Amino acid sequence: EEDDEEEDEKDREIPVLPMERQESVELTVQQRVFHIANELLQTEKAYVSRLHLLDQVFCARLLEEARNRSSFPADVVHGIFSNICSIYCFHQQFLLPELEKRMEEWDRYPRIGDILQKLAPFLKMYGEYVKNFDRAVELVNTWTERSTQFKVIIHEVQKEEACGNLTLQHHMLEPVQRIPRYELLLKDYLLKLPHGSPDSKDAQKSLELIATAAEHSNAPIRKMERMHKLLKVYELLGGEEDIVSPTKELIKEGHILKLSAKNGTTQDRYLILFNDRLLYCVPRLRLLGQKFSVRARIDVDGMELKESSNLNLPRTFLVSGKQRSLELQARTEEEKK
The missing domain is CATH 2.30.29.30 (Pleckstrin-homology domain (PH domain)/Phosphotyrosine-binding domain (PTB))
Incomplete structure (x- = not known):
């Protein structure tokens, strides 16, 4: 009888261990999904602060100078920053608060696909910004040479801590880079989602919409990377050689x-x-x-x-x-x- 009882004990124990392991694995999967969603939130916060820098600092100070002292045309400033104000407002007033709220409620609503789907109609704003990007960089270069006051304001802002020792042109590239960043995070998120997740459909739809928009961002990114390389060589030669040109590679x-x-x-x-x-x-x-x-x-x-x-x-x-x-x-x- 004792042997039978031992066998019964073993029978009862057998299903328990795999269940524990399964719960442990599922927890790990959920944690991975949470980490990606949290990374999206943290990078969004950093991105909004960069947009603030572009719109509320660079653009605002240049516009103030243009309107109050006419050191350079206000149209130049509008030409540089394009629709950055609309992009900033959307992210600061809508997308970031939505992501913050979702992460607070993650235990009840562990999903981000539905939020990112709402981003889709606003991707047109990025299309406009990306199209204008080359012209914007050209305007910065032209007016840095043409107007002393323009150059002074930009250099003053670039020295500020919020600028992180990076140039205006570098920060202008942020919106161009952001859409491909969403694409990468979403791809990673979809890979980590457990099979049959209720967020799979929304996340996949979001990825398709964002991936299309990301295609348009890749060319300016490559172009800017080439320009950075040219600038490094320009500095290497002590600024003596005129090599910084869109046609030079x-x-x-x-x-x-x-x-x-x-x-x-x-x-x-x-x-x-x-x-x-x-x-x-x-x-x-x-x-x-x-x-x-x-x-x-x-x-x-x-x-x-x-x-x-x-x-x-x-x-x-x-x-x-x-x-x-x-x-x-x-x-x-x-x-x-």
Whole structure:
């Protein structure tokens, strides 16, 4: 009888353990879903503060200057910030409060798909902003050069703590980047949702709508990334070379060795290859670190690369162009590529 009782005990215990494990797994899934929803909320808070900076600080101060002192036309300011005011109002007054409320009620309503679906009709605002983006950046660059007061205001705001040591152009890119960010978060959210979740349908619908809008944002993002690379090279050259242009694209840059024709010794040089020309640079020691001076400019059109016939010196090659020819040596095979 004791054996039978032991068997009965075992029978009763068998279903309990898997149930406990199952509950534990489900809890983990719910936690993951919650973390993504919470990340959406936290990034939304940060985004709204950036929109506030654009609309209520940059735009407001520039408009005040334009209207009160006519240092530059108010139309320029409107041209730069486009419909940022509408975007800011929507996120600050509607989407952020909705997300905050939902996260407070998460135990009862663990879903975000329904809220993000409401975002869809407002994506048209982003379309307008993205379309205007190139022109807006161009206006900032033009008026920074043209108006001292315009430049002063922008630099003053950029020094403020809220700006995070980032340029106006960087912050202007935030709305362009936000839609692809929603897309990534939603994709992650859908992957983590348990099978048969009541939020699956709404979240999937939201993703489809947002993904379409995100497509339009990708081109300006890529363009801005290219501009950032050009700005870095511009600073590297001490601002001496006029290279920051929408048509110019940085292909590659890096250290190389120059072979001396006289005695075969090598000297450290720096090559910067753009889509239209190659800059051959020499190091220039500065108190603020090492920068470079352009020693030669070779047009890509008509430029040729040839392997060197010098067997004693590995990884050497000849660059010949309209302006001049250079015999160079890479320190590694990777550098040569």
